[in-house]
Amino acid sequence: xxxxxxxxxxEGGEDEREIPGRVRFFFLSAGRFLSYxxxxxxxxxxxxxxxxxxxxxxxxxxxxxxxxxxxxxxxxEFTDQWQRNxxxxxxxxxxxxxxxxxxxxxxxxxxxxxTPDIYANMWQGSVEMYxxxxxxxxLDTIPGFLDFISERCDSAVVxxxxxxxxxxxxxxxxxxxxxxxxxxxxxAKLLPATxxxxxxxxxxxxxxxxxxxxxxxxxxxxxxxxxxxxxxxALWYQRxxxxxxxxxAASGGAPLLxxxxxxxxxxxxxxxYAVEVFRFLQxxxxxxxxxKERLSATRDPFLDQRIAIEFTGPWQVxxxxxxxxxxxxxxxxxxxxxxxRGPIYTYADPKNIVLFNTCPNPxxxxxxxxxLVDRPGDLRLLELTGQMPRRKNLTTDPFFAGYxxxxxxxxxxxxxxxxxxxxxxxEQIVExxxxxxxxxxxxxxxxxxxxxxxxxxxxxxxxxxxxx
Amino acid sequence: MKLTSKRLTPYILITPYLLHVAxxxxxxxxxxxxxxxxxxxxxxxxxxxxxxxxxxxxKDRLFWQSLWNTVRFLLVHxxxxxxxxxxxxxxLNGPIRGRAFxxxxxxxxxxxxxxxxxxxxxxxxxxxxxxxxxVLTGMSIPKVPWLESPDVAMYAIxxxxxxxxxxxxxxxxxxxxxxxxxxxxxxxDLEGATRWQKFRYVTLPMINPTIFMVVVLxxxxxxxxxxxxxxxxxxxxxxxxxxxVMYIYRQAFQYYHMGYSATLGFFFALLILAVVAVQxxxxxx
Numbered sequence: 001x002x003x004x005x006x007x008x009x010x011e012g013g014e015d016e017r018e019i020p021g022r023v024r025f026f027f028l029s030a031g032r033f034l035s036y037x038x039x040x041x042x043x044x045x046x047x048x049x050x051x052x053x054x055x056x057x058x059x060x061x062x063x064x065x066x067x068x069x070x071x072x073x074x075x076x077e078f079t080d081q082w083q084r085n086x087x088x089x090x091x092x093x094x095x096x097x098x099x100x101x102x103x104x105x106x107x108x109x110x111x112x113x114x115t116p117d118i119y120a121n122m123w124q125g126s127v128e129m130y131x132x133x134x135x136x137x138x139l140d141t142i143p144g145f146l147d148f149i150s151e152r153c154d155s156a157v158v159x160x161x162x163x164x165x166x167x168x169x170x171x172x173x174x175x176x177x178x179x180x181x182x183x184x185x186x187x188a189k190l191l192p193a194t195x196x197x198x199x200x201x202x203x204x205x206x207x208x209x210x211x212x213x214x215x216x217x218x219x220x221x222x223x224x225x226x227x228x229x230x231x232x233x234a235l236w237y238q239r240x241x242x243x244x245x246x247x248x249a250a251s252g253g254a255p256l257l258x259x260x261x262x263x264x265x266x267x268x269x270x271x272x273y274a275v276e277v278f279r280f281l282q283x284x285x286x287x288x289x290x291x292k293e294r295l296s297a298t299r300d301p302f303l304d305q306r307i308a309i310e311f312t313g314p315w316q317v318x319x320x321x322x323x324x325x326x327x328x329x330x331x332x333x334x335x336x337x338x339x340x341r342g343p344i345y346t347y348a349d350p351k352n353i354v355l356f357n358t359c360p361n362p363x364x365x366x367x368x369x370x371x372l373v374d375r376p377g378d379l380r381l382l383e384l385t386g387q388m389p390r391r392k393n394l395t396t397d398p399f400f401a402g403y404x405x406x407x408x409x410x411x412x413x414x415x416x417x418x419x420x421x422x423x424x425x426x427e428q429i430v431e432x433x434x435x436x437x438x439x440x441x442x443x444x445x446x447x448x449x450x451x452x453x454x455x456x457x458x459x460x461x462x463x464x465x466x467x468x
Numbered sequence: 469m470k471l472t473s474k475r476l477t478p479y480i481l482i483t484p485y486l487l488h489v490a491x492x493x494x495x496x497x498x499x500x501x502x503x504x505x506x507x508x509x510x511x512x513x514x515x516x517x518x519x520x521x522x523x524x525x526x527k528d529r530l531f532w533q534s535l536w537n538t539v540r541f542l543l544v545h546x547x548x549x550x551x552x553x554x555x556x557x558x559x560l561n562g563p564i565r566g567r568a569f570x571x572x573x574x575x576x577x578x579x580x581x582x583x584x585x586x587x588x589x590x591x592x593x594x595x596x597x598x599x600x601x602x603v604l605t606g607m608s609i610p611k612v613p614w615l616e617s618p619d620v621a622m623y624a625i626x627x628x629x630x631x632x633x634x635x636x637x638x639x640x641x642x643x644x645x646x647x648x649x650x651x652x653x654x655x656x657d658l659e660g661a662t663r664w665q666k667f668r669y670v671t672l673p674m675i676n677p678t679i680f681m682v683v684v685l686x687x688x689x690x691x692x693x694x695x696x697x698x699x700x701x702x703x704x705x706x707x708x709x710x711x712x713v714m715y716i717y718r719q720a721f722q723y724y725h726m727g728y729s730a731t732l733g734f735f736f737a738l739l740i741l742a743v744v745a746v747q748x749x750x751x752x753x
Contacts, residue, residue, distance in 0.1 A: 107724075110511050131509040220605055224596060234704045236722075291614060293595045431723055438707070445620070446706055 053405075060090035064116035066102070066351075067095035070385040075120070077380065082368050087365045096121065110135050110356075111259045117359035118369060120173060121228060124350040124422040126160070126427045131169045132427055137355040138167035145366065152373065154392045155272045160422050161352070164261055168354035171373055172390040174381060176313035177416040178245040178347045183308040185328035187213065191308075193332055200249075200333040200344055203280045206309075210289025213308060217440055227289045228309030229301055234441040239312055240423075243440055245347040248279040249334035249423050253345035256432060257424040257462075265426055266464050269436075269461035276337050278451035281444040284353060292445060303327070313349060314386050321409070331412040348420035375399050386410060389418045404445035428465060435461045503730035508723050521731035529635050529734060533707055534715040535624060535672050535739075541623030541711065542690040544626040549686050550679065558667070571642075575635035582632065587701040589628045590615070593700075615701055618708035625696045625709055633689065637682050644678030645671065684744055712736055 008270035021278040049312055059060055065075035075093040082091050094116070098421055101124055109115045110130065110436070119188035129135050139145045146169070161170050180201065195202045198367050206227070215225040248254070251273035284290040295301040296415040301415040302310050303324045311334065320327060333344035353372065374395070382403050388410075394400055395414050404411050404457070423429050436458050443454035492702050509512040525531060546735055560571055577585060593614035601611040614624040648671060656666045677743075693711040697703055703710035703718075716736065720729035 030494065104721075107510065129509070130511070133509075136512065222611060233702050234707075296596055298594075320729055432720075440703060441706055448706070 006439070015216075017433040056343065057358070059383065060092045061118065061361065061368065063091060063118040063120070063368070065093055065094045066121040067098065068385075069120070070133075071095075072336055074381060074384045078368075078372055078377065081373065083150075086364075088366075089367075089465065091364075091368055094162055096286045101310055106130075106214055106467055113358065115356035115358050117365050118353065118355055120369075121351045122170060122352045124170065124348075124425075126352065127161075127170050127352065128163060128425045128429070129427040130167070130354070131163045131167070135357055136169040137357050137359060137365075139171065139366065140168040142366050144364060148370065149236035152391050157390065157392075160425070163425060164259060166360065170354050171369055172354045173350040173351060173373060174385075174387045174405075175350050175390045175417060176315060176387055177413050177420055178288060178313055178334070178349060179309055179412060180332040181302065181304065181310045181312045181316055182330055182332060183302070183327065184330045185381070186305060186308040193338070195336055195338070195344075200390040201335040202338045203335055204338055206280070207283055207287075207289065208334050210284060214287075214289055216245075222416065223288045223291075224306065226291045226307050227284070228290050228311075229295045229307045230311050232285075232292055232441075232445050234437045236430055236437050239433050239437050239440060240347055242281065243277060243436060244423075245311065245334045246280070246344040248276055248347060249336050249343075250277055252339055252340075252342050253419065253421045253422050255421075256427075257426055257466075259424060259426060264468055266468055267423075267432075267459035267466075272398060272456045275451045278440070278443050278454055280335070280337075280449060281440075282447060285445055286447050314388065314410055317407075317409045318386055333416060343419040345419045345421055347415060348390070348417075348422050350420075350422040352390075379403060382410075388413055390417070390420075392418075417463070426466075431465055432462050435465065500734060503727050504734055506727040508726040510580075510726060513625045514727075515725040517727065521728045522735075524593070525726060525731055525735060530707065531712070531715055534703075534710045537708060538691060538712045540622050541626050541629075541637045541693055542687060545690050546628055546683060546686050548626065549634060549637055550682055552630060553637035553682065554641050555560045556634070556636045557645055558671075560638065561642060561645045570636075574638050578635040580632075582666055582695045583699060586628070586696050589631075590700045592622055600726050616705060618704075618706040621701055621705060621709045625693075625700065628700075629690075629693070629696055633686070636688070639680055640678055640685075643676065644675035648674040657712055676747060680748070683747055687743060687747065688740060691736075691743075 018400060047236075050194050063075065063079060065071050070125055072095050075095070079091055079093040082089075096119075097105055099108070102121055103123060106119065106122070106126070110133070115135065116451075127136070140149075149168065149171070153161075158168075161172055162168055170448055182201075187209060190212045191200055191201060191205055194205050210227040213225065213227045214223050216222060217224050231238040244256075247256075247269065250269070254268065254271070254273065256267070256269045257265045259265045268346070281378065285292055291301075291307070295307070300323070301307045303320075320329065334346050336344055348397075353369050355362055355369070357364050372381075373391075375387070378391060379400060381389055382400065383386060386407075391397075394417050395404065400414070422433075426432070439449070439454040439458040439461075443449040443451055449457070501516075504696055505516060505518060506514040507517045508521070513592065524643055556574060560567060560574070564570070592596075593601075593612050595601060595611060595616055598614070600614070605611055613620060615621050652670045652674070653666055661669070692713050694713045697709040698714055698717075701709045703714055712732075713736075716729050716732045719725045719732060
C-alpha cells in the first residue's frame, strides 16, 4: 500500500497509514509537550483580556463623554483641571466608543461589565431601566447631593428625575429644548405669532399659513414647497421631536403615564390635548402643508427654503450661523391651540450624568461631577456647545447674562428652559413611544384613523403593555 | 501509551473545529431554546415564564403581519428572480457579441455592498427627487409613491432585491444550461421543434435541479429580508415592509425582549425548514 506522502506503509496497522511522519511527530511530540502549556497560556491571556479594566483596584476613574468635538474639548478641560487640583485622585476621560447609538454602547458596556465610572450623556428615559437593574449609584446616598440638587433644580425637575424606588440616580445636566424654527422673511405676512401676545403660533394660524405657503414651483402637479417638515418615519424617538413637544405645549406639560409607586403605571394621554395634536398634524399632512416625503435625506430643506418651519433644538443655531447667514429666522415656542392658557412647555431632550456602580470611589467621582455642573461648569458648557444647562434661573442669574446677551439667538432657548419636561420615568417608555408612533403614522401621516380612535387605541395598547 | 496518543491525535486535530461549532453554533442554539422559556432584558436576571412567550407569539398581530409581508415579498421576488435570471441566462448562453462584458455587468450588483445598493435605490425611488419618477413625469405618467405607499413599498423592495441578486442566479442557470447535452437539441431540431418547444420540453426539464436550487436559495435569502426595508423604509409605511427578521431584531435590540425574540427566531427557523421541505418534495415530484 502506498502512503499519500509516498513510500511503503510499514507494519503497524491503520493508524500509521493516515498521518505522515513529520506531522505525526509534531502532534505526538510537540502536541504532548507544547499543547498543554500553550493552551494554558492562551486561556490565561483570554481570561486576562476578559477581565474588565474597571475591576482593577486603585485605577484612575474613567469618565465617558459624548463623542462630538465640542464635548470632547469640554471633557478634556475639566479632566485637566481635576488632575491639577486633585493629583492624588487620577481621572481620565474617553469619548464614548462609536456605535449606532450611545444607548446601545452603554447597554453593551453594562452587559460586558466595562462601564465607565462617570457617564455624561445619558438619556433620561434610559435611566429607570439601569436603575432597576441595579447598575447605577443612588446619588442621593452621597452626602451633600440632596442639598446640591435642590439648589440647582426646581422641585418639578427633582420629582421628574426621582426613580420609582425613591432614589435619584442622575444629575440633570443639559437640555436642548425643542422649539419652532420659522423663516420670518418668507412667512412675514402669512404667519404672525398670535398666541399669548405674539410669543407662539396657534394651530389655526399655522394651518391658514400652510394653505398660503404651499406651492407647485415647477408646475408638474405636485407640491414642492411646503410650510414645514418633521420626520415621518414611525421610529419611536422621532415622536420626541413632533408629537411629544406639541402634546406638552397643548397640555401644560402633562405626563404620558400615571405612575404611582407600588401600582402599575397607566396611560394618561387619552385626552383632548393628544387628540388635538393628532388632528392638527393630520390636517397639515392631509392638505400637503407638511411634506410626507422624507426631506431629511436631501439637501437641508430649510436652507433651500423649500420649507419655512421646523421643530428643532439649539443645535440649529450654529448650523444656520455657518450655512445660512443671510436667512431671517426666529425661534418660537411650539404651536398651541388657541384655547391654551399658561406657560407653553416643550420637550427638553435631557441628557444627564450618572455614576455606575463599578466605580471604586463614588465620592471622588461625585466631586468631579460637581465641577462639571457648578456655575462655571455650566457656563463653559454653554460657551463650548451652545446647549442649555438644566438649572433654575438661567435667564435671571447674572453669571450667565453676559453670554446670553452676546448670543441672542440662544436666548429663546434659555427662556424656554423654564418650561421643560423630560420623559416619564418608566423602563418601558421606549415601547410607549413606539405604540404612539404606530398610531401616529396610521392617523397623522396616512389618515387611516380618526385622531380620537388613534389615541384611544394607543392608550389601550399602552395599558396592555403595562400589564393593566 | 503510544497507542493511546495515536488514538487521541484525530480528536486533537478536530478539536479547533469542534470548539468553534460548540461555541458559535451549538451553545447559541441551545441558549436560544432555553431563552424561549424566559423573560430577559440582558441586564437583569432571567425570569422563567414557561410557555408565555409562545402564547404571546400566537396573538402577536404585528408578528403575523411581518410574516405575511415576508410572504408577499417572496411571492413577487422568487418568480421574478427565476424568470429574469433564466431569460438573461438563456440570452447570455447564446452567441452574442460582448458576452463576457454582459455576464460581468449582470454580476456586478451581487458584489456591491447591500447597504450601498439600498441607499442608491432609495434615491432612485424618491417621490419628488427620485430619478425614476422624473423619467415617468417626463413621459407624462403620474409619479408613483414607491416607498411612501403601503400598497407599493414592498413590491418596490422586491424589485430592488431582484436587481441586486439576479446576477448570482444567472450564473447558476448558465451552469445548468451548459450541462444540457447538445444531442437533445439536435434531436428536437430533426423533429421540427420550435425554439419555444425546445426550451419548454428540453431545457426546462434538464435544468430542473438548478431551478430547485435557485428556488431554495432565494426562498432562504428572501426569508432573511432585512437590510433593504431596514434602510429604505424602517419597516413602514404602516408596517407594510416590516419583515419577520426585522421584527425579531426589533424585539431583541430595540425593546431588549431577548426571550420573546428567541421564541420568534426559533419558530421562524422551523417555518423556513418546513417551507424548504415542501418545496423539495414538490420539485422532486
